[in-house]
Amino acid sequence: MKVCVFGAGNMGARIAEVFLNGGHTVKLFDIKQEFIDRGISIIDSDLSFLVSKGKLTAEDKADRMSRLSTAVDRKEANDADFVMEVILERMDLKKDLLRELDGICPAHTIFASNTSGLSITEMAASIPHRADKFIGCHFFNPAQIMKLVEVVRAIQTSDETFQFAFDLMTALGKTPVAVHEGPGFVVNRMLIPMINEAIGIYADGIASPADIDLAMQNGASMRSGPLHTADLVGHDVNLAIMENLYYETGDTKYRPHPLLRKMVRAGWLGVKTGKGFFDYDGPFGKEIVK
Numbered sequence: 001m002k003v004c005v006f007g008a009g010n011m012g013a014r015i016a017e018v019f020l021n022g023g024h025t026v027k028l029f030d031i032k033q034e035f036i037d038r039g040i041s042i043i044d045s046d047l048s049f050l051v052s053k054g055k056l057t058a059e060d061k062a063d064r065m066s067r068l069s070t071a072v073d074r075k076e077a078n079d080a081d082f083v084m085e086v087i088l089e090r091m092d093l094k095k096d097l098l099r100e101l102d103g104i105c106p107a108h109t110i111f112a113s114n115t116s117g118l119s120i121t122e123m124a125a126s127i128p129h130r131a132d133k134f135i136g137c138h139f140f141n142p143a144q145i146m147k148l149v150e151v152v153r154a155i156q157t158s159d160e161t162f163q164f165a166f167d168l169m170t171a172l173g174k175t176p177v178a179v180h181e182g183p184g185f186v187v188n189r190m191l192i193p194m195i196n197e198a199i200g201i202y203a204d205g206i207a208s209p210a211d212i213d214l215a216m217q218n219g220a221s222m223r224s225g226p227l228h229t230a231d232l233v234g235h236d237v238n239l240a241i242m243e244n245l246y247y248e249t250g251d252t253k254y255r256p257h258p259l260l261r262k263m264v265r266a267g268w269l270g271v272k273t274g275k276g277f278f279d280y281d282g283p284f285g286k287e288i289v290k
Helices: 010-021 033-052 058-066 089-103 120-125 128-133 159-171 187-203 209-219 224-231 234-248 258-268
Strands: 002-006 023-031 069-071 082-085 110-113 134-139 148-153 175-180
Touching: 002 010, 002 058, 010 023, 010 033, 010 082, 010 224, 023 033, 033 058, 033 069, 033 134, 058 069, 082 089, 082 234, 089 110, 089 120, 110 159, 120 134, 120 148, 128 134, 134 159, 148 159, 159 258, 187 224, 187 234, 187 258, 209 224, 224 234, 234 258
Parallel strands: 002 023, 002 082, 023 069, 082 110, 110 134, 148 175
Antiparallel strands: 134 148
16 A cells, blocks of 8 residues: 655654554655655664564565655655645644645545544545545554554544544554544543643642652553653643643633643753753653653
């Protein structure tokens, strides 16, 4: 299957990697070649690590990389069987991309979005004559490791499109869950309020970020504490999800804590910038243990 992934950032590159691992041909797109080059380096590094650990042969890595191509010109998606949208969490940008691809991709192409909380139904409505072929496939970070994918139906999504996407995620070695669109889907509907509450506990001086995470890891069996998780997701994304949940529901439990807004304004977005509730050894670096 020919898969076109739009967005070569951390998530986009890892999602492209998942499809390569599944035996598919992948074309990775972004608006600048420098973004694409960074995405390629992420994939190459991940596969090289597997080779070093004996979990992948050099030949297997070469085969996967040989099935990866790149492009800046969106017209090169004219033979796509499956499109994965993994661009910025802005509805206007996503709609613009979908409308452009609607005029480029074949009639059989299935469109999927990795949005973590924006309306799948609204996106589908931007390509009305093929809205039935639109679905959400929400991967979790890091996408090449995390098993869960939320397969999210828009109100327009056909049963055939849903089943195709659900079976595809299973074939990729993921654990898909069926979701009817609702604000925050399943995981973020529960996770985001917990992150917001953890931020409030820290802001109130009740406990340090490390102790908040330790409490939830050892008291609630979380593998990663809420503030480490928030750093990994990225605080710009956390804020966008909270604002969308608050807007969609009107429920004050989703209102973003002022400290989160302040951190986003400062550019302290977590792992992606090297600083969040914890410090990291450069962007996307390891945590600096103090």
